[in-house]
Amino acid sequence: MWAWLEERTALPGLWRRFANHPVPGGPRLANVLPAVLVYLFVQQAVLGVLLAAHYSPSATDAWASTAYLNDQIASGWIIRGLHHYGTSAMLLAIVAYLFSLAVSREYRRPREMVWIAAVGLLIVTMALGVTGNILPWDEQGYWAAQVELGIMEQTPGGGALRTVVQGGAEPGNLTLTRLCAAHAFVLPLVAAALLTGIVVLGRRAQAKQAEEGTVRVQAFAAGQLLIDMLAMVLVAGTLVAVTISSHGSELFGPADPTSGFQARPEWYFLFLYKLRTFFEGSLEPIATMVIPGAAVSFLVVVPFVDGMAGKVGRLGVLSVLGLMLAGVVALTGLSLSQDANNESYQKAMAQAYTQAQRARTFALDGVLPQGGPAVFQNDPEYKVRALYDEHCANCHELGGLGGEEAPSLTDYSSREWLAALIRDPNDVRFFGGTKHDGMSAYTAQGNVVDEIEPLPDDQLDAIVEFLWRLQGESDVDATLAAAGQTLWDDEADCQNCHEIEAGAEGSGPNLLGHGSAAWVARIIRDSSQPDLFGEEAQMPKFGTDKIDDERLAELAAFIVRQRAPAATE
């Protein structure tokens, strides 16, 4: 069979070349890094295809499709999580590889291009991370994109560049289709080419070394292969452990351009983020371009610097690389510790997590085609609010919005609301916009013309407390309410018009349970019932054809909830 295959495909020969490749010096730990990189890259590619099979790159669908994969498809969160942490693992492996090359001075002839390819891979992998984090179009992705595109804009000609990358003046559908194409096709192809360069050119250099015959060699499959695979298993195990213990990659709420989410970049960009804070205003490009540009340029020329600098070359290169690493670590640590001690940031993040939880719970019912933030329309509160807006808002004001043709429902039937109504029922806040004018104003001075006795504040408070008790509230001041009842029974005019026995009819509405959800529901259904406003009633009826019982109960509860919380607690 080998011969049959050999004749037609040359595969066995390729395998033999792969397996018998001479490894100079025998198996070495440092040699595992390119193998680990190949493993990680292939895994990222496969996971990426699986993600692409569930992702819809549009501003309306990106978040919803990601949430669906993450929260509704079994193991979907594992795929996302592995892919997310896979990028971090690749970056760590590349940095480790660069340092192993630097320490062993293996960037020198004939390995200059291996080193440069590794530097290239570092940059491309970072670009993969940046583009990938934007794709879910959650708060984190959206706001990180704002920052990154903003940095892009600061480069010469950056305004045009941003418009091209973003696909327009504002982020939207084209931003996602473009970034998705870059993340899924362009950057992986470049990364694959660079990785191939690292492996093939590295092996070529090893073969040359073996030919010289100065070092002991061992066939790749005889030793190095097993160490390589062991390293892969360890990396895979770590990735699985990290993914499972963190329950995958975070998914925040859908992108909301008005939220002001406090975006932080991924951990591997925190150093750049922190660096920016040292250069304010017009100096900012120093942090975003000059320093990173200089660092990258230095990395690229490392193989040549070493050669030119003679004896001090190795030490020089190592110390600059060491300084760079120390700088990155210090800035990253600084950024992390400052955020950890930043109370307002911590508070904002806690809020963002709560919001994410709400959004993802609502998304389980499906996101409306408007996409993203429309998920909050699944909130029962939103639905009842929509019901209110449809049926009530035209006439009743609530929270500063709505008509003035009917009583305000802001803080409806709170103690303050009741007191103000008694003082001046014909104010626009109450019945001023209606044709109901049967109730007189009970002011502290009274009114000689209508023979209204003065109603001092303490008596008003007592009557309000009594009404508060009739309403069925629990936090009643019993003494005050009892005083109110005495006033009600003896002196006050109230009982001339208002009954407080169940079902009793008076010229004004029966006030038993006034302001309670049940009372409000009855009013909405039909306020012309004889014990309510009777035939005078002006408010339209809302029969079961308009609002069924269940929704009526929700609507009434919603209106009652508008009372200041302190009053209902």
Added chain:
Amino acid sequence: MLAGAGARGVCVAGVTAAPAVSVLIHPLRTPTTSGSDAYIPVGKLAQFVGTTPVKVDLFSDTVDAWNRAVHVKIGSAWVRQDAEGQLVAMSTVCPHLGCAIDYDADNSKFICPCHDSFFSLDGGVETGPSPRGMDSLEVQTEGDLVAIRYQRFKQGTDAKEPV
């Protein structure tokens, strides 16, 4: 030697392969789309008197993977009274390959224009490739309201089986 490498390779590949299988077979385990399986009101009794079929569209809230849509058209049906005055509803989806069945008023027949299947007024196949008669749908009347339960059935089979 190679066996050891192979075992490690399986471990490493399994990290991706296991969740991959789970994710890919998701549609086999959980429905990803849904319409309404409740009765959908289509009109008043008075609209459907006589044996001449009337076409009604059925609207419902649907879920399609991550999207939910409110009040979208999910299908249509022909509604008429049969000889005994009983209301019957038949799906407009042709049991052959799913084209929309039309009513030919001149000949009092249903026809499917795609491959010329002809159906009698009560939905039986007269001529043409359709393997079975038009698919009836469940009808319910509540007061003077008529409601239909919309379902889709497997195409191209003799037996009427819901999908």
